Amino acid sequence: MRLFFASFLASDNMSAYESMVARLREEVPRTLRPIPAGTHHLTLAFLGEIDDGDLDKCLAILEKVKSIPAADLSLGRPRILYGRGRPRLICTDVEKGGEQVAGLQHDLCDEIRSVLPTLELRPKSPHVTLARFSRKANRGAGRKVEEALARQEEAREGRADRLVSVQLVESRLTPSGPIYKALGETILP
Numbered sequence: 001m002r003l004f005f006a007s008f009l010a011s012d013n014m015s016a017y018e019s020m021v022a023r024l025r026e027e028v029p030r031t032l033r034p035i036p037a038g039t040h041h042l043t044l045a046f047l048g049e050i051d052d053g054d055l056d057k058c059l060a061i062l063e064k065v066k067s068i069p070a071a072d073l074s075l076g077r078p079r080i081l082y083g084r085g086r087p088r089l090i091c092t093d094v095e096k097g098g099e100q101v102a103g104l105q106h107d108l109c110d111e112i113r114s115v116l117p118t119l120e121l122r123p124k125s126p127h128v129t130l131a132r133f134s135r136k137a138n139r140g141a142g143r144k145v146e147e148a149l150a151r152q153e154e155a156r157e158g159r160a161d162r163l164v165s166v167q168l169v170e171s172r173l174t175p176s177g178p179i180y181k182a183l184g185e186t187i188l189p
Contacts, residue, residue, distance in 0.1 A: 087142030
């Protein structure tokens with residue numbers, strides 16, 4: 001099973017980002033693939049493929065991080081992330097609260113390494129993926145989406161959110177995109 005630890009955004013932020021991406025998809029057709037509705041999240045640690053027998057160990061990690069305090073976040077303006085010269089995704093970075101998120105990531109990764117020592121973790125800077133580009137998208141498509149983003153009022157400002165819980169999420173890849181399912185959750189004080 002393919003797993004990651006995350007913190008889901010507040011529902012009003014998810015709705016705002018879903019609406020923004022829907023408008024972008026209308027304006028620049030066949031370029032973006034949306035995130036499944038109701039699943040916008042801050043990825044804290046991506047585990048990748050895990051043996052089914054290690055699921056209980058991963059769920060136990062949630063108990064170990066439940067004493068970390070909740071944190072207020074400020075998410076930045078949406079931007080396009082490029083890789084190898086091609087647009088990969090639209091994301092928003094954590095601006096305010098980044099130190100708390102980085103601390104949570106560090107503690108989470110330490111716990112993961114203690115229970116799954118052979119797992120290779122590569123933590124990334126905290127961000128929320130809002131949409132992915134189609135596999136055929138080129139730099140020109142990225143520029144069109146950047147121009148469309150600049151015209152959207154919601155994309156000109158960041159959004160406030162609060163990291164109040166951590167979920168262990170299964171990601172099933174399907175031809176129509178990933179399907180996310182929360183397998184466990186801990187609420188932060």
